[in-house]
Amino acid sequence: MKQARIATAWLGGCSGCHMSFLDMDEWLFELAEIADVVYSPIADIKDFPTDVDATLVEGAVANEDNLELALDIRAKSRLVLSFGDCAVSGNVTAMRNPLGDPQQILERVYVEAPDRDGRIPEAPGIVPPLLPKVLALHKVIRVDAFIPGCPPPADRIQAALEALLEGSLPPNRGEAIRWG
Amino acid sequence: MRETRPTVHVSFDGVEHEAFVGESVLECARRCGVTIPSLCFLEGLTVWGGCRICVVEVAEDHRLRPACATQVAADMEIKTETPRLRAYRKSILELLFAEGNHVCAVCVSNGNCELQDMAVFCGMDHVRYDSQAPPREVDSSHPKYVFDQNRCILCTRCVRVCDEIEGAHVWDISHRGEHAEVITELNRPWGESLSCTWCGKCVAVCPTGALSYQGRAIGEMEHDPAMIKRLAVARNRGEWLDPGVMT
Numbered sequence: 001m002k003q004a005r006i007a008t009a010w011l012g013g014c015s016g017c018h019m020s021f022l023d024m025d026e027w028l029f030e031l032a033e034i035a036d037v038v039y040s041p042i043a044d045i046k047d048f049p050t051d052v053d054a055t056l057v058e059g060a061v062a063n064e065d066n067l068e069l070a071l072d073i074r075a076k077s078r079l080v081l082s083f084g085d086c087a088v089s090g091n092v093t094a095m096r097n098p099l100g101d102p103q104q105i106l107e108r109v110y111v112e113a114p115d116r117d118g119r120i121p122e123a124p125g126i127v128p129p130l131l132p133k134v135l136a137l138h139k140v141i142r143v144d145a146f147i148p149g150c151p152p153p154a155d156r157i158q159a160a161l162e163a164l165l166e167g168s169l170p171p172n173r174g175e176a177i178r179w180g
Numbered sequence: 181m182r183e184t185r186p187t188v189h190v191s192f193d194g195v196e197h198e199a200f201v202g203e204s205v206l207e208c209a210r211r212c213g214v215t216i217p218s219l220c221f222l223e224g225l226t227v228w229g230g231c232r233i234c235v236v237e238v239a240e241d242h243r244l245r246p247a248c249a250t251q252v253a254a255d256m257e258i259k260t261e262t263p264r265l266r267a268y269r270k271s272i273l274e275l276l277f278a279e280g281n282h283v284c285a286v287c288v289s290n291g292n293c294e295l296q297d298m299a300v301f302c303g304m305d306h307v308r309y310d311s312q313a314p315p316r317e318v319d320s321s322h323p324k325y326v327f328d329q330n331r332c333i334l335c336t337r338c339v340r341v342c343d344e345i346e347g348a349h350v351w352d353i354s355h356r357g358e359h360a361e362v363i364t365e366l367n368r369p370w371g372e373s374l375s376c377t378w379c380g381k382c383v384a385v386c387p388t389g390a391l392s393y394q395g396r397a398i399g400e401m402e403h404d405p406a407m408i409k410r411l412a413v414a415r416n417r418g419e420w421l422d423p424g425v426m427t
Contacts, residue, residue: 097313146305150285177305180284
């Protein structure tokens with residue numbers, strides 16, 4: 001039987017969802033038996049591969065790199081899942097939205113804050129420009145299912161993956177969808 | 181004590197129940213053990229009917245009715261759980277989340293929040309509407325309490341409890357529509373309020389993290405809305421007029 005091809009990706013988030021992913025502990029060995037993890041921030045793979053069965057996306061869409069990767073993921077994945085509250089709702093990453101223009105926020109953080117050298121970091125091609133607003137993943141690409149939580153607890157991630165490997169979508173009722 | 185009030189027959193989702201004339205559909209349902217979700221309603225306070233989470237369907241009427249503000253009538257056939265009601269309740273939840281800044285992960289009420297619980301109950305796993313991300317203030321000028329506008333859903337429980345139970349009327353709603361906000365002391369900082377008695381009833385009844393005690397960190401705030409029912413019941417019975425009645 002062909003191994004399922006699973007990917008995880010990290011957009012604008014703290015990587016806490018991936019920490020929680022690692023909290024699945026020994027079940028990760030079982031996962032490795034039945035699926036290939038073909039792309040992930042915890043694996044050294046540079047480009048997002050083609051023909052992925054399901055991709056778990058952590059983080060909100062906050063900058064141009066996030067947007068580019070999200071579009072690439074959608075084009076190459078049969079199923080895309082919002083993995084954690086930042087992907088689901090913007091969450092902490094989107095807390096800059098009420099403050100308005102990103103340029104003002106950068107000035108506040110890098111120029112006005114006393115412990116900085118007074119310059120906004122600028123490195124075209126390396127430091128990606130911020131988008132005007134931080135967006136939830138489903139505002140940018142079609143999303144097939146949602147795994148909320150900050151972070152989603154390990155058993156919630158496991159239940160989602162088990163459902164995916166059986167060919168169904170993750171549970172979307174009861175405590176499985178609690179934010180926070 | 182036996183109830184001697186006149187009754188009528190109603191049905192909830194096809195099951196017959198006896199209702200007291202004059203009670204609301206929501207009161208009747210709660211008494212009969214029928215679940216109708218609600219947010220702005222709080223036993224002991226006047227009915228506001230603002231959140232519309234408690235909407236029900238009545239017989240062939242196409243209009244949805246707020247159960248909290250609809251009186252029972254003879255032979256009323258009430259539906260509390262239909263695909264249409266589920267869809268509307270979920271939409272309402274999504275609109276509430278889209279309107280404010282409800283960041284559960286960093287909220288004092290995370291894990292103890294009626295809004296969060298209601299989202300779970302109504303099956304809200306994401307919000308389809310665009311987040312409004314309004315710029316909102318936090319008023320921490322009060323020595324004991326904090327008011328965080330970001331989490332406010334305008335349920336008006338604080339307004340009602342302060343006016344109706346405490347009798348201080350510190351709270352009001354100002355502006356309209358998306359600009360509506362809860363204010364203290366005719367829009368002066370809470371800490372400068374001369375009418376606030378520091379009783380904390382507003383904090384006790386808040387369904388979200390909008391009102392909390394000073395110094396609470398993420399997930400540390402627990403409210404006590406049931407306190408108001410105890411007070412209202414005691415007041416109706418005049419319990420504090422005769423210390424012998426208190427046990």
